[in-house]
Amino acid sequence: MENPIYTFATPTIISGDRQNVDVIAHELSHSWSGNLVSNASWEHFWLNEGWTVYLERRIQSAIHGEAEFDFSSIIGWKSLEDAVELFGKDHEYTKLIISHKNVDPEDVYSTVAYEKGFHFLYYLDRLVGREAFDKFIPHYFTKWSGKSLDSFEFRDTFLDYFNGLGDESIKRKIATIDWEGRLYTPGLPPKPDFDTSMVAACYELASKWRDPSFEPVPQDLESFTANQKIAFLDKVQESGTLSAERAQLLGKTYDFISSKNVDLKSSYYRVALDAEDPTCVYGVAELLGSVGRMKFVRPLFRGLNKVNRSLALETFAKNKDFYHPICRGMVEKDLGI
Structure with missing residues (x-):
């Protein structure tokens, strides 16, 4: 979580494999998008987070190469698809500008x-060209420094900037x-043609798992980074x-x-829960007792609730005081309690 001068960092980013540095890049980027320049109200929250994801991926590409930008964007697209599926493709909450009246x-x-905020900015970037967009970025943050906007x-x-050129x-x-259309249309935006070079091997291995035989x-993914393993699981x-048996074999x-790496472990558990693997539920419950990050907690509780509701309720009752009040409230809604 970003704060002026310092950052509150979740311990789940410390995974022992030098992954999750994207979170550090994200929170550092908030020094500009969110702290220096902020959205005027929650209806325009994408101006904080969309910009921050865009800057995060630009930092990653500067360090690791342009393919890393697209690789991270592909993983992000999957999370956007999941959110749209959860709400429904026509739901108000899948718009960039969301009405918060009585909500x-x-x-x-x-x-x-x-x-979705990132994808709008990426669309603008591609439309005007990277060189031109890179000159707009400091103009934007200088013009709105210390202010908020919608x-x-x-x-x-x-x-005004681009017409003035x-x-x-x-x-x-x-x-x-x-x-x-971009600001008010619900659902998924048009999907860009990403460079898939870093996910090609992940997708090839995933396609093999469609064959029950x-x-x-273990050597199938020994050359994969943790994030490539997550892309494979996605x-x-x-x-x-x-099948439950195949999910067990996978794990x-x-x-x-x-x-x-909690990101990796939770991605596997989501696959296992979808498969209704009864052997995974106690591992899921154990993980839910050790992390409180909503990125992991909410989807795991939703999956556990479908497979073993009594264990989901028991696990929540046991750990609810451990969770942040916001997380606790959202899980209560997810579980219908």
């Missing part, structure tokens, strides 16, 4: 502001932007539910359960 802001909170003020700032080609391009070995989950062969 608890905590009910609205999801990855939509983060990932989506319409952002629109005006963007248009006198570049007729850029003028024609920005005239095509459907601001109303595929016999896995694709397995997306490709269709495994046993690749030893996901012993991982200290």
Whole structure:
């Protein structure tokens, strides 16, 4: 969580594998998007988080190469798909500008502001070109330094800047932007053509798991980073539910359960819960007693509730005082209690 001068960092980012540095990049980026320049109200929350995700991925690409930007964006797209599926593709809460009238802001909170906001900025970046957009970034943060703004003020700032350049080609391009559609249309935005070079092997292995006769070995993913393993698991989950037996084989062969990377472990448990694997539920319950980050807690409780509601209720009752009040309240709604 970003704060002026210092950051509250969740211990789940310390995983022993030098992964999760994206979280550090994200919180550092909040020094500009969120702290230096802030959204005027919760309706325009994407201006905080969409910008921050964009800057986070630019930092990653500067360190690891442009393919890392697309790789992170692919993982983010999956989380956006999950959020839209959870709410429903026509739901108010899947818009960039969300009406908060008579609504608890905590009910609205999801990855939509983060990932859909990122995709809007990435669309603008590609539309005007990276070189031109990179000059706009410091202009934006300088102009609004120490202030707050809404989506319409952002629109005006963007248009004034690029129309003022006198570049007729850029003028024609920005005239095509459907601001109303981008800001108010629910559901998924158009999906960009990402560079899939870093996920190709992940997807290839995931496709093999569609065949019930595929016999896995630990060496299948020994060259994968933790984030590539997560991309593999995301694709397995997306490709269709495994049988309980195959889910058990997945976890046993690749030893996901012993991982200290909570992102990776929770991704595996989501696959196992979808498969209604009865052997995974106590591991899920144990994990839910040791972490309080909503990114993990909410989907795991929802999955556990479908497989073993009594254990889900028991686990929540045991750990509810451990969770942050916001997390506790959201899980109560997820469990219907």
